[in-house]
Amino acid sequence: MIEHGSGAKAGSGAKAPAATSDADDNILVVRDLYVSYATRSGSVAAVRGISFVVPRGKIVAIVGESGSGKSTTSQALIRRLASGGRIDSGSIEFEGRDLGPMSERELRSIRGGRIGFVPQDPSKSLNPLMRVGDQIAEALRLHLKLDKAAAATEAVRILDEVGLPDPDARATQFPHELSGGMRQRVLIGIAWACNPQLVIADEPTSALDVTVQRHVLDNIDELVRRHNTSVVLVTHDLAVAADRADYVAVMSNGEIVEQGTTEQVLSSPTHEYTKKLVESAPGLASRRLTPSLTALGEQQQSSAGKLFTHTRRAQPAGLAAASGVAASAASNGADSAEATNILEVSNLVKTFALRRQGGGSQVLRAVDDVSFVVPRGSTFSIVGESGSGKTTTARIAARIASADSGTVTFDGTDVTSLSGEALRQLRRRVQVVYQNPFGSLDPKMSIEKIIAEPLRAFRVGDRTHRAEVARELLEHVSLSPSLAQRRPTELSGGQRQRVAIARSLAIGPELIVLDEPVSALDVSVQEQILQLLVDLQVQFGLSYLFISHDLGVIRQISDHIAVMRFGKVLEAGTAGDVMSNPQHEYTRELLAAIPGQRAV
Amino acid sequence: MTNLRKPGFVLGLIVIALAIVASLAPQLLATHDPFESVATDRLLPPSAQYLFGTDNLGRDLYSRVIYGAALSLLSASLAVVVGVVVGAVVGLISGFVGGRTDFIIMRFVDVLIAVPGVLLALIVVASLGFGPVSLALGVGLGAAGSFARVMRSQVLRIRSEEYVEAARTLGVRSPAILVQHVLPNAARPVIAMAALEMGTAILSVSALTFLGFGAPPPAPEWGALVSAGRDYVATNPGLSIIPGAVILVVVLAVNRVARAIGGDE
Numbered sequence: 001m002i003e004h005g006s007g008a009k010a011g012s013g014a015k016a017p018a019a020t021s022d023a024d025d026n027i028l029v030v031r032d033l034y035v036s037y038a039t040r041s042g043s044v045a046a047v048r049g050i051s052f053v054v055p056r057g058k059i060v061a062i063v064g065e066s067g068s069g070k071s072t073t074s075q076a077l078i079r080r081l082a083s084g085g086r087i088d089s090g091s092i093e094f095e096g097r098d099l100g101p102m103s104e105r106e107l108r109s110i111r112g113g114r115i116g117f118v119p120q121d122p123s124k125s126l127n128p129l130m131r132v133g134d135q136i137a138e139a140l141r142l143h144l145k146l147d148k149a150a151a152a153t154e155a156v157r158i159l160d161e162v163g164l165p166d167p168d169a170r171a172t173q174f175p176h177e178l179s180g181g182m183r184q185r186v187l188i189g190i191a192w193a194c195n196p197q198l199v200i201a202d203e204p205t206s207a208l209d210v211t212v213q214r215h216v217l218d219n220i221d222e223l224v225r226r227h228n229t230s231v232v233l234v235t236h237d238l239a240v241a242a243d244r245a246d247y248v249a250v251m252s253n254g255e256i257v258e259q260g261t262t263e264q265v266l267s268s269p270t271h272e273y274t275k276k277l278v279e280s281a282p283g284l285a286s287r288r289l290t291p292s293l294t295a296l297g298e299q300q301q302s303s304a305g306k307l308f309t310h311t312r313r314a315q316p317a318g319l320a321a322a323s324g325v326a327a328s329a330a331s332n333g334a335d336s337a338e339a340t341n342i343l344e345v346s347n348l349v350k351t352f353a354l355r356r357q358g359g360g361s362q363v364l365r366a367v368d369d370v371s372f373v374v375p376r377g378s379t380f381s382i383v384g385e386s387g388s389g390k391t392t393t394a395r396i397a398a399r400i401a402s403a404d405s406g407t408v409t410f411d412g413t414d415v416t417s418l419s420g421e422a423l424r425q426l427r428r429r430v431q432v433v434y435q436n437p438f439g440s441l442d443p444k445m446s447i448e449k450i451i452a453e454p455l456r457a458f459r460v461g462d463r464t465h466r467a468e469v470a471r472e473l474l475e476h477v478s479l480s481p482s483l484a485q486r487r488p489t490e491l492s493g494g495q496r497q498r499v500a501i502a503r504s505l506a507i508g509p510e511l512i513v514l515d516e517p518v519s520a521l522d523v524s525v526q527e528q529i530l531q532l533l534v535d536l537q538v539q540f541g542l543s544y545l546f547i548s549h550d551l552g553v554i555r556q557i558s559d560h561i562a563v564m565r566f567g568k569v570l571e572a573g574t575a576g577d578v579m580s581n582p583q584h585e586y587t588r589e590l591l592a593a594i595p596g597q598r599a600v
Numbered sequence: 601m602t603n604l605r606k607p608g609f610v611l612g613l614i615v616i617a618l619a620i621v622a623s624l625a626p627q628l629l630a631t632h633d634p635f636e637s638v639a640t641d642r643l644l645p646p647s648a649q650y651l652f653g654t655d656n657l658g659r660d661l662y663s664r665v666i667y668g669a670a671l672s673l674l675s676a677s678l679a680v681v682v683g684v685v686v687g688a689v690v691g692l693i694s695g696f697v698g699g700r701t702d703f704i705i706m707r708f709v710d711v712l713i714a715v716p717g718v719l720l721a722l723i724v725v726a727s728l729g730f731g732p733v734s735l736a737l738g739v740g741l742g743a744a745g746s747f748a749r750v751m752r753s754q755v756l757r758i759r760s761e762e763y764v765e766a767a768r769t770l771g772v773r774s775p776a777i778l779v780q781h782v783l784p785n786a787a788r789p790v791i792a793m794a795a796l797e798m799g800t801a802i803l804s805v806s807a808l809t810f811l812g813f814g815a816p817p818p819a820p821e822w823g824a825l826v827s828a829g830r831d832y833v834a835t836n837p838g839l840s841i842i843p844g845a846v847i848l849v850v851v852l853a854v855n856r857v858a859r860a861i862g863g864d865e
Contacts, residue, residue, distance in 0.1 A: 398769065400765065400768075400769055424771050424773065425771075427769060427770060427771030428771065431769065431770070432766070432769040434762055434765075434766055436762060439761060439762035439763065440762045440763050440766040441763055441766075442763040442767070442780075442781050442784075442785070443763075443785070444781075444784040444785055445780075445781075453767065453770055453772060453780075454770040454771055454772075456772075457770060457771045457772040457773065457776065458771055500766075503770065504770075507770075507771065
């Protein structure tokens with residue numbers, strides 16, 4: 001597939017079709033493409049002279065981390081660059097015609113009809129005021145000229161095809177009523193609705209559950225075979241590319257640093273960057289991370305003089321005085337010593353009402369009789385797909401949401417129905433780290449203020465003390481204290497998540513609920529954050545309730561695992577048991593769905 | 601600042617700067633005492649000595665316009681402050697508390713918006729007595745409804761942001777969340793709207809003073825100047841037209857700059 005500018009790979013493509021000789025077999029030929037963005041400080045090159053071809057009926061994966069230019073490439077292919085972006089030079093030939101000079105009007109008939117596009121951000125790509133069924137029907141009516149009734153029926157079928165449970169009811173819902181994963185499935189449905197020749201899929205499955213990811217990717221494979229569709233699969237996930245693509249192009253800094261057949265690239269990566277990427281992919285090779293040596297060293301080190309550690313030491317006494325939780329625990333008498341289980345959850349039930357097509361409602365049991373215990377100082381993980389109830393369970397456990405029935409016991413004290421000030425005092429001991437580091441930090445606040453916010457809320461220390469603690473915490477999460485005066489918008493996703501973790505540590509909690517803390521991050525960053533979490537756990541004796549859809553990630557951090565589906569815990573046990581000897585059929589399915597197994 | 605390269609914006613800034621100087625230190629710009637009548641110089645056309653001419657009592661119209669800026673602009677500013685503060689507080693509470701409180705407050709705001717602003721101002725002035733302060737209160741209350749709506753919509757948006765929930769799980773109390781997270785993030789659209797409202801407020805204040813609800817006669821308020829010139833429209837149209845033109849220019853300038861502040865280009 002390759003015609004690299006330097007010709008470096010020219011001889012390597014024995015299995016790759018030669019681009020020049022049989023151009024008819026290539027649905028898309030990209031030659032020497034340059035794309036740049038105009039910014040205030042001048043023009044920034046985003047894509048710098050890339051060339052590749054997409055053979056008919058094949059899947060070509062463009063792999064790279066954020067900022068590598070892979071998304072810009074996918075947008076440039078259908079000339080839908082973000083504002084300020086322009087194609088400086090190069091050609092994009094689709095079915096032998098250059099899309100570059102083509103008029104907007106001509107392009108419109110190609111986009112959506114002959115080239116489908118699956119966008120990256122499921123939360124922004126759907127009209128929030130339209131029912132999702134109608135949004136698919138809209139594409140069908142526009143390009144396939146179906147009538148209203150036929151389009152509606154077809155839309156429901158498509159929803160079913162992309163793996164939405166209960167498609168009849170879902171079709172009548174609005175995007176905000178669906179989870180991120182479900183929204184992305186709707187978008188994939190829209191892209192494939194009109195049977196296009198080429199589909200450009202920009203991170204199509206990043207927001208999806210592993211089994212659904214597999215389902216959707218299987219679906220794509222099938223479409224590719226049946227209709228001879230070509231796919232440009234843009235992904236950060238090398239494992240997905242390894243399983244699905246016929247050809248892989250690895251991008252870094254706007255250039256294709258390595259490309260070839262999937263086998264060639266993954267089995268014998270030649271470029272330094274590719275090697276690093278192959279190593280850090282969690283699906284390809286992973287195990288429970290062990291604390292790094294420096295973390296163990298710090299644990300043994302005397303904590304005298306350390307402000308933050310000092311705060312932690314002093315904290316329980318202050319808490320006992322102020323907290324209704326601790327006071328009631330003390331009055332119970334029995335639990336004055338530390339309970340072995342930091343958190344016990346029993347028989348949780350939470351239901352939501354779902355609207356159905358044609359009126360009436362259906363009760364969805366989001367959490368259905370869930371019980372588990374989190375032993376002190378360990379990581380308990382809940383793995384499940386979207387709609388499994390894992391996040392709702394975590395939110396109830398963290399007392400953000402309340403359950404319909406069941407109890408949450410924290411450190412021997414029933415906290416199920418705490419409210420007001422008593423609930424606020426519980427926050428000293430239970431903290432939460434959210435999935436999206438772009439949403440969970442106030443954009444108007446400085447990093448220092450963000451980290452010190454819990455201290456301020458509980459009136460710990462004065463302003464200068466809090467600033468010092470914030471700086472110390474920045475060091476604990478391996479960030480430079482010089483970032484203290486920056487704002488979140490100036491930080492990368494990984495840096496922001498470190499800030500969120502630092503903030504959750506500030507008040508000295510015992511339990512941290514981590515809701516998909518790494519799923520919004522690049523793979524190589526994911527592993528760094530997981531390593532950080534493992535180190536901090538040892539340093540501060542933390543307990544984690546860890547939520548993830550990704551068994552690859554779960555495997556790297558968990559001591560105990562519970563597998564959830566449809567609101568129920570199907571299987572729970574130590575990480576080793578669940579991973580190596582899964583008892584439930586669904587767990588085996590989840591394990592089999594971890595991408596990257598073809599390559600190993 | 602790309603705005604500084606746009607001539608309209610720069611011109612607007614200059615006009616506003618002059619208006620502010622006129623209202624704070626009129627003696628710097630005025631050429632005569634605005635209250636001094638020179639019996640021999642009645643109803644003169646504009647000249648080098650009297651830039652805008654003189655009125656029926658022989659007072660310098662230019663100086664009266666300059667001295668009038670203080671009353672007109674300060675009433676208008678007060679009106680905007682009243683509108684923003686009342687509107688923002690109402691909107692903030694409505695959006696943040698939600699539920700029944702929100703419903704009741706917003707229906708009241710609907711009624712407030714349904715009544716024309718000038719009429720509302722008239723009602724307030726009629727009940728509080730004539731004068732620039734009650735006029736400003738009236739005009740401000742008339743604008744408060746729309747500020748409340750904008751603020752509420754901002755608060756509703758921000759309330760569902762993840763960082764607000766994150767703050768709650770960090771243990772931050774509701775009033776602190778309101779002040780530290782919701783208000784700073786909601787402020788910008790409200791500020792942009794306040795700037796735009798300034799032009800409207802100048803017009804409303806002038807209109808109501810024209811009708812005689814503002815400062816009593818000897819005071820040189822802009823609307824009052826236009827009104828005083830009415831009797832001489834046939835012979836000396838400048839007496840009404842010139843103060844009117846000044847109002848027009850200042851309102852245009854304020855709107856032009858306000859639009860740039862709001863990023864509405």
